[in-house]
Amino acid sequence: MSKQTKDSTFPRRSGELAIVGGRVVPVVGDPIEGGTVLIRDGVIAEVGSRVKISKKAELIDAAGQWVLPGFVEAHGHVGVHEEGNGWAGQDTNEMTDPVGARFRALDAINPADEGFRDALAGGVTSVVVKPGSGNPIGGQTVAVKSWGRMVDEMVFAQPCSIKSALGENPKRVYGEKKQTPSTRLGVASVIRDALRKAQDYRARRDQAEKDGKPFDRDANSEVLVSVLSGEVPWCQHTHRADDIATALRLADEFGYRLVINHGTEGHLLADVLAERDIPVIIGPLFTSRSKVEVNQRDLRNPGLLAEAGVKIAITTDHPVVPINFLVYQAILSVKEGLDRATALRSITINPAEILGLADRVGSLEAGKDGDVVLWDGDPLEIMSRAQRVIIEGREVYHYDAAGRAGITADPYWTVREDKHR
Numbered sequence: 001m002s003k004q005t006k007d008s009t010f011p012r013r014s015g016e017l018a019i020v021g022g023r024v025v026p027v028v029g030d031p032i033e034g035g036t037v038l039i040r041d042g043v044i045a046e047v048g049s050r051v052k053i054s055k056k057a058e059l060i061d062a063a064g065q066w067v068l069p070g071f072v073e074a075h076g077h078v079g080v081h082e083e084g085n086g087w088a089g090q091d092t093n094e095m096t097d098p099v100g101a102r103f104r105a106l107d108a109i110n111p112a113d114e115g116f117r118d119a120l121a122g123g124v125t126s127v128v129v130k131p132g133s134g135n136p137i138g139g140q141t142v143a144v145k146s147w148g149r150m151v152d153e154m155v156f157a158q159p160c161s162i163k164s165a166l167g168e169n170p171k172r173v174y175g176e177k178k179q180t181p182s183t184r185l186g187v188a189s190v191i192r193d194a195l196r197k198a199q200d201y202r203a204r205r206d207q208a209e210k211d212g213k214p215f216d217r218d219a220n221s222e223v224l225v226s227v228l229s230g231e232v233p234w235c236q237h238t239h240r241a242d243d244i245a246t247a248l249r250l251a252d253e254f255g256y257r258l259v260i261n262h263g264t265e266g267h268l269l270a271d272v273l274a275e276r277d278i279p280v281i282i283g284p285l286f287t288s289r290s291k292v293e294v295n296q297r298d299l300r301n302p303g304l305l306a307e308a309g310v311k312i313a314i315t316t317d318h319p320v321v322p323i324n325f326l327v328y329q330a331i332l333s334v335k336e337g338l339d340r341a342t343a344l345r346s347i348t349i350n351p352a353e354i355l356g357l358a359d360r361v362g363s364l365e366a367g368k369d370g371d372v373v374l375w376d377g378d379p380l381e382i383m384s385r386a387q388r389v390i391i392e393g394r395e396v397y398h399y400d401a402a403g404r405a406g407i408t409a410d411p412y413w414t415v416r417e418d419k420h421r
Contacts, residue, residue, distance in 0.1 A: 011153070011392075011394065011411075012041060012042025012043075012370075012392040012393055012394065013039075013041075013042055013370075013392065013393035013394040014041055014042075014393075015040075015041070015056065015057070015058070016038065016039065016040050016045075016053070016054055016056060016057035016058065017038075017039040017040075017057065017058050017060065017370070017390070017393050018036055018037070018038050018039075018051070018053045018057045018058070018059050018060070019036065019037040019038075019039075019060045019062050019067055019372060019374070019390075020036045020053070020059055020060065020061060020062060021034055021035075021036075021061055021062050021063040022034075022035065022062025022063065022064070022065045022066060022067040022374065023035070023065070023066045023067065024036070024037060024047060024067045024364065025066060025067065025068045025344075025364075026047055026069070026363055026364040026365065027068070027069055027344060027345060027348045027349050027362070027363040027364065028349060028363040028364075028365060032047070032048065032049050033049075034049065035047065035048060035049050035067070036048060036049070036051040036053070037067055037364055037370075037372055038051050038053065038057070039370035039372070039390070039393040040393075041393065042369065042370050042392035042393040042394070043367065043368070043369060043370055043392075043393070044364060044365060044366050044367065044368050044369070044370050045366060046366055047364050047365065047366065060374070060388070062374055064376075065374045065375060065376055065377075065387065066374070066375040066376075066377060066378060066379065066384075067364070067372060067373075067374055067375075068123070068348070068364070068372070068373050068375065068379060069125075069348050069349075069361065069362060069363050069364050069368075069371060069372065069373070070123060070124065070125025070126060070146075070361065070371035070372065070373050070389065070391065071122070071123050071124040071125065071126075071326055071327065071347045071348060071373070072124070072125075072126045072127075072128075072313075072347065072348060072351040072352050072357070072361055072362055073119070073124050073126070073127045073128065073315060073316060073318065073323055073326055073347075073351070074128050074281045074313040074315050074351035074354065074355060075128060075130055075235070075261055075262075075281050075283070075313075075315040075317055076115075076127050076128065076129055076130070076315065076316060076317065076318040076323055077092050077129065077130065077132065077317070077318060077319065078109075078113055078115035078116055078119060078127050078129055078146075078318050078319075078323060079108070079109035079110050079111065079113045079115065079116065079129055079144075079151070080092050080105055080108045080109055080110075080129060080131070081132075081318075081319055082110055082113045082114075082115070083113065083114050083115055083319055084114065089110065089113070091108035092108075092131060092132035092134075093131060093132035093133075093134035093135060093138065093173075094131070094135070094139070095134040095135060095173050097135070098135050098136045098137070098170065098174060098180070098181060098190050099135070099136065099137045099190060099194045099220055100131070100135050100137055100138055100139045100220075101137050101139060101140070101162060101194070101219075101220040101221075101223040101224050102139070102140075102219035102220050102222075102223060103131055103138065103139030103140065104139060104140045104142070104158075104159070105129045105130055105131050105139060105140060105141055105142050106129075106140070106142040106151060106155060106158055109129055109142070109144065109151040109154075111148050111149060111150060111151055111154060111411070115318055115319060115322075115323055116146050116147065117397075118318075118322055118323050118324040119146040119318075119323045119324065120146055120147065120386075120389045120396060120397040121324045121386060121397065121399070122322075122323060122324030122325065122326055122327060122386065123327060123373040123375070123379065123386040123389065124146055124323055124324070124326055125145060125146050125147075125361070125371040125373070125389065125391050126143060126144070126145060126146065126156075126352075126357070126360075126361045126371065127143070127144055127145075127146055127318075127323070128141055128142070128143050128160050128161070128351070128355055128357075129141060129142050129143075129144060130161075130163045130235065131163050132163075132165075132169075133163070133165035133167075133169040133170070133237040134165070134169055134170060134173045135165060135170055135173070136164060136165060136166075136170050136181060136187045136190040136191050136194075137162070137163075137164050137165075137190070137191060137194055137220075137224075138163040138164065138165060138237075139162070139163055140158070140159035140160075140161075140162060140163075140223065141159060141160045141161045141162070141163055141235060142155055142157065142158045142159065142160055143155065143156055143157035143158070143160045143355065143357055144156070145371075145391050145392070146391070147391050147396040147397075147411055148411050149411035156357075156360055156369075157355075157356070157357055157360075159223070159226075159232055160232075160355050160356070160357070161232055161233045161234065161235040161259065161355060162223060162224070162226075162227050162232055162233075162234055162235065163235050163237065163261075164191060164234060164235065164236050164237065165187075165236075165237035165238075166184070166187055166188070166236065166237065166238045166243040166246055166247060167184070167187075167237070167238055167239055167240060167243045167293050168239075168291055168292065168293050169237070170187050171183055171184060171186065171187055174186075184242075184243070184246070188246055188250065191250060192250070192253070194220065194221075194224060195224055195227075195228065195250075195253075195254050197218075197220075197221055197224075198220075198221040198224035198225050198227075198228055199228060199254075201218055201221035201222075201225065202221075202225045202228065205225075227254075227256045227257075228254060228255065228256060230255070230256065230257055232257075233256070233257040233258070233259050233354075233355065233356070234251070234256045234257060234258050234259065235259045235261050235281070236258060236259065236260055236261060237261050237262055238260060238261070238262060238263065239262050239263070239264040239265060239293035239294055240264070240265050240293045241265040241266075241268040241269055243293070244260060244263065244265065244266060244269055244273075245269070247260060248272070248276070248278070251278075258278055259278070259279055259280075259281060259354055259355070260273070260278060260279070260280045260281065261280075261281045261315075262281070262282065262283065262315075262317075263280040263281070263282050263301075263305070264282075264293065264294050264296055264297050264301070265293075265296050266280045266282065266301065266305055266310070267296075267300075267301045267304035267305055267308075268296075270304060270305050270307075270308035270309075270310055271308055273305070273308070273310045274308045274309035274310045277311075278310070279310065279311040279312065279313070279350075279354045280305055280310055280311075280312050280313075281312075281313045281314075281315050281351065281354065282301060282302050282305065282312050282313070282314055282315065283314050283315040283316060283317055283321070283329060284315060284316050284317040284320045284321040284329070285297070285299055285301075285302075285314070285321070285329045285332070285333065286316075286321045286325060286328075286329060287320060287321065298336075299329075299332050299333050299335070299336040300333075300336040300337055302314060302333040302338045302343075302346065303333060303336060303337035303338035303339070304337075306338060306339060306342045306346075307337075311350055311353070311354065312342070312346050312350060313346050313347070313350045313351035313354055314326065314329050314330050314333065314343075314346045314347055315351075316329065326347055327347060327379055327380070328382070330343040330344070330346060330347050330380065331343070331380050331381070331382055333346075334380060340380055343380060344379075344380065348362050348363060349362035349363045350362075369391075369392050370390060370391075370392050370393040371390065371391050371392065372389075372390045373386050373388070373389050373390070374386070374387045374388040374389075374390075375387060385399060386399065387399050396411075
């Protein structure tokens, strides 16, 4: 089972859309004053200062505005942990089985969750939705766009990674049940046992295929084989330095692609992480020190990691921190020492690269999805606001001077409207 990137069935806007006259910030190149972003059939066709625009193209005048790629949230629970719905909207963790590689966040996402509208208000157009951290192996993550009427139209990578957890959460969940794992050593043992089973499963499966014999499939092992083969990264929830060391140890044993998630004490091992080229999705940063393993939570930590050479992405862990605060976490990290260019990359191209999505999102480049946000100023200035949000060439959100913010295109009616044009 390998990661499937796909052309989403998202209702892309047909024809040409030209965003002209703004300060275009591609992220991967120098800003372009008075630049143009040309989107054709939902895909960026050209970015530059001298772009030929056909007479049929719709124009958006971006004079005085900053034009950026949509932000990428690398670790959120939008749609699976619905806000304000209590038990009915809480589908983050299936805490009845410590090995849940077969569980898919995709199957629990509600596009009507208010978090998706908050994402648009904050300029976030792509979200990697993950199961929670209650299980040693929590399940499959999925990359979706922040607008749509059904998740199948929104998804563009499934599975994006596999979620796993070390530390306090799984030991608390299963300790309260008085079953394994109730300690850190138990959590690591559950992960090892599952991965060893997957190794044996792969050998038996490959031999059966070679011999042309039938083979009983195992849903957990099928997923974990894709991790062992390097096709899908392993997103490891871990805060404390000792748990990060365990994450590194397990990655050495099984050879998978490790991504540290949260990494609250990652700065204590920054040189080790940099030397091994292990990226860190760091955050949430706007929280109290609510438990032992986040005692060293500090807005300086992203800068310390980046300075050591670690590739970072900043996360809200929505709804722990509201997803529209993603850019504010980057702003205050700059205040505490993070380089501005790195801060911008940490919510655009870095998360896209870390999770294998950079062919679709994270920067303004020809061939990528037409996900563009117009800001009334530098987004790394606290008072700047996302004015217009475009996903795959379609404007889906606007904000006006009267203070009214809203969804420009209703996802439940857009397709019908298009058919009747």
